[in-house]
Every structure is written in structure tokens, then in C-alpha cells.
Amino acid sequence: MMRPIRAACLGTATALVTLLACAPVSGAATDTVSPHAGGKARTLTFLAELQQLTRFPVTPGTVSQGDRVVVRSVLKDQDGDVVGETNGTCTTTRGGDPAVVEEAEQCITTYTLPAGQLTVQGMYYDYIAQGPFDNAITGGTGAYDKARGSVHSDTIATTPTLVRRFTIHLV
Structure with a gap:
């Protein structure tokens, strides 16, 4: 049985959009400082809408250590325009019955934006x-x-x- 992804990890977020008639969102993509801010801290915000998700289970029908997920989302700005995408993979590091144990995944994601790419890594739980x-x-x-x-x-x-x-905090 396929389950929806929670990450896009990472990144994906993932993330991630304004096409949802029941949940309008404002401020979808903002950059408080230009990408060429010379090392100054800045924040970018995007909405990411899941486009593709494929799960490669070790044991079909269960969540097991070693399961892999491949995910792609589009990134949209506050006007709903596509400005990039996320592409990532996650590997289950802790599986089992979700009623008993919280699942954990290690994810690596790339955010492709007009000014360049960001690479992101981390854990995703539950x-x-x-x-x-x-x-x-x-x-x-x-x-x-x-x-x-x-x-x-x-x-x-x-x-x-x-x-x-996705709220991206650059320092």
C-alpha cells in the first residue's frame, strides 16, 4: 500500500500551493534580501506542491529500514508562479508498525532556484x-x-x- 510522503525533503519539501481552493495562502515566496547580499542573513519562503513520489519498499506492505523514497515538487512564489523545484531521496532508518514506533528517514534534497541550487540534508520523523x-x-x-x-x-x-x-534561513 502506498502512503503519501511527508517530506519533500526534504526538502522537500519539499514543500508545498495556491491552487488549493480551500486553503488560500499569502506570502508564498519572499526574499527579504537579494541573493547577492554578501553574506548577510536572509529568508526565502516558497510553497512546494508534490508532483511525483515513488516508494521502493524493502518488504512491500510494510515500513522497513532501508525503504527508499524518491520525490519531486515544484516551488511557487506568492503569485503562484513556478520558480523552481525540489528533488530528493529519503531512506528509512527506523521502520515498523506506525502505531507503535515513530518512523524516521534520512533525506537529501536539492532546491533548484533561478539564482542557483541549495543542497539540504536531515531527518524526517513521523x-x-x-x-x-x-x-x-x-x-x-x-x-x-x-x-x-x-x-x-x-x-x-x-x-x-x-x-x-519551506522557509529557508540563509546565514
């Missing part, structure tokens, strides 16, 4: 609840070369598709 998560920015390219900081993800909607808000 797959079933679609809870929030925080991951570390491990680097980047272009305007995000040598980027550091974190990404916070909140679930905005789960139907008709998974939508997450």
Missing part, C-alpha cells in the same frame, strides 16, 4: 502525521555558493495534493 521538520543547508551553487543555514517545513495541505511551505 511519516503518517505529515509533521513539520527542520533540515540543514549543506551548500549550494551560483548565488548560494557556500550557503549555510536551515530549512523549516510546514504542511499546508494534504489534499488534493501534498503542499508544504
Whole structure:
């Protein structure tokens, strides 16, 4: 049985959008400072809408250590325009009956944006609840070369598709 992803990790968030008639969201993509801020802290916010998710289970029908998930989401700005995407993979590190044990996944995600790419890595817990998560920015390219900081993800909607808000804190 396929389960919806909670991450997009990472990143994906994931994330992640304004197409949801029942849940309008404002402020979907903002950048408090330009990408060329010269090392100054800044925050980027995007909504990410899940586009593809494929789960590769070790044992079909269960959540097991070693399961893999491959995910892709589109990133949208406050006007609902597509401005990038996330692509990531997650590996289950703690599986089992979700009624008994909280699932854990290690995720690696790339955020592709007009000014460059950000790479993000971290853990995602409690797959079933679609809870929030925080991951570390491990680097980047272009305007995000040598980027550091974190990404916070909140679930905005789960139907008709998974939508997450990614708040990227660059330091």
C-alpha cells in the first residue's frame, strides 16, 4: 500500500500551493534580501506542491529500514508562479508498525532556484502525521555558493495534493 510522503525533503519539501481552493495562502515566496547580499542573513519562503513520489519498499506492505523514497515538487512564489523545484531521496532508518514506533528517514534534497541550487540534508520523523521538520543547508551553487543555514517545513495541505511551505534561513 502506498502512503503519501511527508517530506519533500526534504526538502522537500519539499514543500508545498495556491491552487488549493480551500486553503488560500499569502506570502508564498519572499526574499527579504537579494541573493547577492554578501553574506548577510536572509529568508526565502516558497510553497512546494508534490508532483511525483515513488516508494521502493524493502518488504512491500510494510515500513522497513532501508525503504527508499524518491520525490519531486515544484516551488511557487506568492503569485503562484513556478520558480523552481525540489528533488530528493529519503531512506528509512527506523521502520515498523506506525502505531507503535515513530518512523524516521534520512533525506537529501536539492532546491533548484533561478539564482542557483541549495543542497539540504536531515531527518524526517513521523511519516503518517505529515509533521513539520527542520533540515540543514549543506551548500549550494551560483548565488548560494557556500550557503549555510536551515530549512523549516510546514504542511499546508494534504489534499488534493501534498503542499508544504519551506522557509529557508540563509546565514
